[in-house]
Amino acid sequence: MAGSGQSAGAATTVPARAQHPTLVDVARQANVSASTASRALQDSPRISEPTKRRVRAAARKLGYEPNRIARSLRTRSANFVGIVVPDIGIGFYSRVVKGAGDVLEKAGYQMLVMSTEREAERERKALRTLLEHRVDGILLATSGGVTNLPRGLVVFFDNIVPDVGVANVALANRAGMGLLVEHLAGHGHERIAYIGGPVSSTSGEERLDGFRRSIARLGLAELPGSTQIGDAVWSSASGAEAMRRLLELPTPPTAVVAASDTLALGAMQACRDAGLRVPADVALASFDDPAFGELLDPPITALARNDRRLGELAASLVLHALEVGVDGPPSEVRVPVELAVRRSCGCP
Amino acid sequence: MAGSGQSAGAATTVPARAQHPTLVDVARQANVSASTASRALQDSPRISEPTKRRVRAAARKLGYEPNRIARSLRTRSANFVGIVVPDIGIGFYSRVVKGAGDVLEKAGYQMLVMSTEREAERERKALRTLLEHRVDGILLATSGGVTNLPRGLVVFFDNIVPDVGVANVALANRAGMGLLVEHLAGHGHERIAYIGGPVSSTSGEERLDGFRRSIARLGLAELPGSTQIGDAVWSSASGAEAMRRLLELPTPPTAVVAASDTLALGAMQACRDAGLRVPADVALASFDDPAFGELLDPPITALARNDRRLGELAASLVLHALEVGVDGPPSEVRVPVELAVRRSCGCP
DNA sequence: CTGAAAGCGCTTACAG
DNA sequence: CTGAAAGCGCTTACAG
Numbered sequence: 062m063a064g065s066g067q068s069a070g071a072a073t074t075v076p077a078r079a080q081h082p083t084l085v086d087v088a089r090q091a092n093v094s095a096s097t098a099s100r101a102l103q104d105s106p107r108i109s110e111p112t113k114r115r116v117r118a119a120a121r122k123l124g125y126e127p128n129r130i131a132r133s134l135r136t137r138s139a140n141f142v143g144i145v146v147p148d149i150g151i152g153f154y155s156r157v158v159k160g161a162g163d164v165l166e167k168a169g170y171q172m173l174v175m176s177t178e179r180e181a182e183r184e185r186k187a188l189r190t191l192l193e194h195r196v197d198g199i200l201l202a203t204s205g206g207v208t209n210l211p212r213g214l215v216v217f218f219d220n221i222v223p224d225v226g227v228a229n230v231a232l233a234n235r236a237g238m239g240l241l242v243e244h245l246a247g248h249g250h251e252r253i254a255y256i257g258g259p260v261s262s263t264s265g266e267e268r269l270d271g272f273r274r275s276i277a278r279l280g281l282a283e284l285p286g287s288t289q290i291g292d293a294v295w296s297s298a299s300g301a302e303a304m305r306r307l308l309e310l311p312t313p314p315t316a317v318v319a320a321s322d323t324l325a326l327g328a329m330q331a332c333r334d335a336g337l338r339v340p341a342d343v344a345l346a347s348f349d350d351p352a353f354g355e356l357l358d359p360p361i362t363a364l365a366r367n368d369r370r371l372g373e374l375a376a377s378l379v380l381h382a383l384e385v386g387v388d389g390p391p392s393e394v395r396v397p398v399e400l401a402v403r404r405s406c407g408c409p
Numbered sequence: 410m411a412g413s414g415q416s417a418g419a420a421t422t423v424p425a426r427a428q429h430p431t432l433v434d435v436a437r438q439a440n441v442s443a444s445t446a447s448r449a450l451q452d453s454p455r456i457s458e459p460t461k462r463r464v465r466a467a468a469r470k471l472g473y474e475p476n477r478i479a480r481s482l483r484t485r486s487a488n489f490v491g492i493v494v495p496d497i498g499i500g501f502y503s504r505v506v507k508g509a510g511d512v513l514e515k516a517g518y519q520m521l522v523m524s525t526e527r528e529a530e531r532e533r534k535a536l537r538t539l540l541e542h543r544v545d546g547i548l549l550a551t552s553g554g555v556t557n558l559p560r561g562l563v564v565f566f567d568n569i570v571p572d573v574g575v576a577n578v579a580l581a582n583r584a585g586m587g588l589l590v591e592h593l594a595g596h597g598h599e600r601i602a603y604i605g606g607p608v609s610s611t612s613g614e615e616r617l618d619g620f621r622r623s624i625a626r627l628g629l630a631e632l633p634g635s636t637q638i639g640d641a642v643w644s645s646a647s648g649a650e651a652m653r654r655l656l657e658l659p660t661p662p663t664a665v666v667a668a669s670d671t672l673a674l675g676a677m678q679a680c681r682d683a684g685l686r687v688p689a690d691v692a693l694a695s696f697d698d699p700a701f702g703e704l705l706d707p708p709i710t711a712l713a714r715n716d717r718r719l720g721e722l723a724a725s726l727v728l729h730a731l732e733v734g735v736d737g738p739p740s741e742v743r744v745p746v747e748l749a750v751r752r753s754c755g756c757p
Numbered sequence: 758c759t760g761a762a763a764g765c766g767c768t769t770a771c772a773g
Numbered sequence: 774c775t776g777a778a779a780g781c782g783c784t785t786a787c788a789g
Contacts, residue, residue: 429766431765431766432767432768433766433767434765442767443766443767444768444769446770447767447768448768448769451768475766475767476765476766477764477767478765478766478767479766479767479768480766480767480768481767482765482766482767483766483767483768483769484767484768484769535771555759
C-alpha cells in the first residue's frame, strides 16, 4: 500500500524515530557492566580513570543520550517543577516564568509551564497533570481552581491564598500604592481617585487597600464614587469605562491612580477622548509599568516592577523547601517596587 | 537529632512528599490483578462493567494518580513536545507558545518550554535536555544553536533553516511588507525608507527582501542609505538610531516602514525628539502591531498578526508528522497578516 | 574497583 | 473476562 517511506522496513504507523542507544549498549561497547557504565557516566569516584575514559568514549561514539524517564522512575524524582499561570501571553506572567526558569535550570530542574486561560477547570486539570508527572514542586498563580490544596510543595505567587502552601510571593502591593498616591499628593492633588481590578484577586484587594490607607494616612477624604473597579482581566476597555464614570462625577478627581498598566492605558485613552489633557486636566499614575511607558504621550509615571525577580524568588522558595523540607506556616515574601517618575503625574 | 518533623519516622532530608498509591495498591483494594486494574482504568472493552466500577471506586478511594513517568517508560513515549524560543518574555513568542500549547494539550501532549535568551550554547543545551526527556517532537525558533540538526521531529518556526526539519512556519514576511509599502505609496509617498532587523534572521531577511521587491514593483527608486538595520534584538533604541540616520540623509524619506513594533516605537520617539510630527512630517507604518498600537499618539498603522495561529499551526504540523510519519522535504507554511490602518500612515 | 540482581510503576503480549 | 510474567532503561544497595 502506502510504500512511500524512505527507509526500508519501517512500519507505516511508526514515525522515523531513531532507536536510542541505551546504557547497556554503551556498557557492551566499553566492555563493562551496566552498573559500571552508569557510575562512570556519573563520574563516580569508585570508578578508575581509564574505565571512565573508555565508557565516555563509548557513549560518545554511540551518540548516547541518557533516558531521563528511566532515571526519573528509578530515582523517584522527575526533577520537574510545574508553574501554572492564568495567561502566559501576559507580560507579567511570561517574565515571572523566565525568572523562575532561570533559577530552576541552574539547579538542574526542568520547568513545566501551564497556561490556564483563567479557567478554574483548566487549572484543576493542569494541577492534576503536574501531579501525575510527579513534579517535585509547583509554582501557582491561581485563578481559583484550587478547591482542595494539591498535595506536595506549592508556592503561591501573584494571587495568594492565605496560610496555605509552603510560601507565597507577590509584589509589594500596598507599599507600591502608597508610593503612587504620595507622589500624586505631593503635586498638590487632594481629589485622588482609584481605578482597580476586582478585589477577589490578591492584587485587586491589596492595591485597593493600599490606596485607602494612603489616602487616610495623608489626611485626605475618600470621595464617594472615587474608587472604580474594572473587569476580571483588568482590560483597557474596562479601565476606559471606569475613567468615564469618574469624569461624570459631580466633582471629578484631579488625579487618578490606576492599579495596572492596562487600566491606566484605557484611562488615558478615555481622557483623550473626552478632550482632557494629561496631566494638565487629570494627572495619572499607574501601578504597573507598561512595556513602552516612556514612549507614550505623555510618558507615564508608574511603578517599575521586577517581575523576573518575583519568579526567581518563587523558584528559590520551592527549591529551598525541596531541600530542607517544610514546617510551620508559609513564608510571605513581598517583592519591592520602585517609582519611575515620568510626566503623566505632572512632573516636568 | 533534628526532630522537629511533624510526622514520626520521616528522615530529615526527605521533604513531606506523600507516598503516592500505585496501581497495585488499587488492584489490591479492588481485589483484582494489576493487569486488570490497568485495563479497567483505561476503560478497556475487555473488562466487565462491574469490575471497572470496582477498580474506579478503589482508585478514587485511594486518591490514585497514575504515574506518567512509569507509563512513559513502558510505552516509550513521553507524550511531550518541546518548544524552544529565544525569549519567552517577548509577546510574540509567548503568544506562539500559547497557541501551540492549546493544540498540544487537546491532543494529549504536554509542552516543555525552553527560553534560551538567544544564546546558542543555551539553545544546544535545551535541545539536549529535550532529547534526553525523549520528547516526541520539537518546535524550534532557533537563535543559531543548531549546529547539527537534532534527530527527531522538528518544526522550525519564526527563524527558518531551509530544507531541514519536517516543516517550517513563519509569518508572511514578504507579503506583509508589500501591504505596508503599498499603503504608504497609496498616500503618495515616493521616498519610502526601511528600518529593519539583521538579515541573519528569517524575518530580517525576508522583510527587507519584501520591502525591496515592493519598491521595485511600484516603480520607485531605492534611495541610497534608505535601508537601515538595527541591532540583533530589534531594540527600540536601535530603531531610534536608525531613524536619526535616516533624518540626517541629504534628502530624508517622507515615509518609513519599520520591520517590527519595537523598531517603529523607537523611530517614532526619534521623530518626536527631532521635533517632527507623525504623519505630517514623516509617515510611519510598522510590521508588528504593538500591544497598545491604538493608544499611541498617533495610533500606529501596522500589520495585525496572528501569533497564536502560528503556534497552533506549528503544533499541528508536528502532530501530523507524529501520526503519519515524515517523507519528502519540509512543508513551508506562511501565516497571513492583515493591515490594520490607523493614523501614523496619514489616514484620517 | 567492578558486577549481578533487584526494582522504580506501569502496559501488554500471551495464556487460560 | 482475568491474570502471571516480562520488560521499558535506568540506579543502587549488596557482594566480592
